[in-house]
Amino acid sequence: MNEWNECHNEIISLEHVAYRYDNQNVFEDVNFKVYERDFVGLIGSNGAGKTTLLKLMVGLLKPTSGEVRLFGTPVRQFKDWERIGYVPQKNSFNPLFPATVMEVVQSGMYNRRKMFRRLTHEDKEKCLDALKVMKIENLADKRIGQLSGGQQQRAFLARAMVNKPELLILDEPTVGIDIETQKDFFKLLQHLHAHHEMTFIMVSHDLELVNSWLGSEPVQCCGKLNFYRKHSHDQPCIEQDLTHSVMS
Numbered sequence: 640m641n642e643w644n645e646c647h648n649e650i651i652s653l654e655h656v657a658y659r660y661d662n663q664n665v666f667e668d669v670n671f672k673v674y675e676r677d678f679v680g681l682i683g684s685n686g687a688g689k690t691t692l693l694k695l696m697v698g699l700l701k702p703t704s705g706e707v708r709l710f711g712t713p714v715r716q717f718k719d720w721e722r723i724g725y726v727p728q729k730n731s732f733n734p735l736f737p738a739t740v741m742e743v744v745q746s747g748m749y750n751r752r753k754m755f756r757r758l759t760h761e762d763k764e765k766c767l768d769a770l771k772v773m774k775i776e777n778l779a780d781k782r783i784g785q786l787s788g789g790q791q792q793r794a795f796l797a798r799a800m801v802n803k804p805e806l807l808i809l810d811e812p813t814v815g816i817d818i819e820t821q822k823d824f825f826k827l828l829q830h831l832h833a834h835h836e837m838t839f840i841m842v843s844h845d846l847e848l849v850n851s852w853l854g855s856e857p858v859q860c861c862g863k864l865n866f867y868r869k870h871s872h873d874q875p876c877i878e879q880d881l882t883h884s885v886m887s
């Protein structure tokens with residue numbers, strides 16, 4: 640038994656999961672577990688089913704057969720969505736959508752408890768901090784639909800990270816983002832994983848990045864899906880803002 644099996648809870652569990660669109664099988668019998676404080680990289684060729692698998696994990700799709708569990712609960716009964724951040728693949732946004740970048744990021748602060756109360760000064764500082772990390776604080780008052788694709792993606796990453804969810808699910812998060820911001824973003828992810836007890840699953844086409852970070856061999860392959868994993872037992876960090884993660 641590996642050390643992570645012994646000391647950490649299951650965050651995502653896929654048991655005999657199969658999915659088909661119409662008559663096309665995407666995958667069959669996927670079995671994989673993501674444990675607390677894992678960083679899992681999911682690699683596979685175009686059409687391998689990576690996005691489909693992430694959608695099954697967040698309940699946007701229902702498996703044709705098999706079981707998906709989040710934090711031990713079957714996904715169809717799971718309700719604690721504030722514990723999870725999900726950033727889908729880049730989508731272009733309707734330019735007329737009325738929310739500003741700051742409002743989009745602030746919407747990441749709401750959960751059922753906070754829905755009907757005003758954001759505190761501390762909440763607003765957290766949002767500004769997330770914008771700074773993604774280097775878009777100067778765009779805070781712009782309409783989200785008026786931003787470039789890469790700028791929009793940064794806003795959605797800021798939104799997903801603002802509450803430091805226990806589990807962050809990222810689907811090719813840095814497509815369209817410039818190299819400098821990508822570097823800071825990956826530094827942030829590594830720090831949050833190592834020192835803030837966050838768990839990640841990330842789809843990527845960047846095999847070099849995944850190999851250098853998560854190892855050269857997948858820990859498991861299911862059909863065309865390859866799972867890489869790094870597990871952290873590093874010491875927690877006392878700093879709480881996001882900006883320190885890219886400064887360190």
Ligand SMILES: Nc1ncnc2c1ncn2[C@@H]1O[C@H](COP(=O)(O)OP(=O)(O)OP(=O)(O)O)[C@@H](O)[C@H]1O
Nearest residue numbers: 660661663665683684685686687688689690691692
């Ligand atoms: N809504 C849909 N209806 C029918 N087939 C679909 C749908 N979405 C995806 N597919 C098919 O399912 C398969 C898996 O798609 P998916 O998007 O999960 O792959 P992927 O591994 O994420 O690919 P990429 O690396 O290109 O993003 C593909 O063959 C795709 O054509």
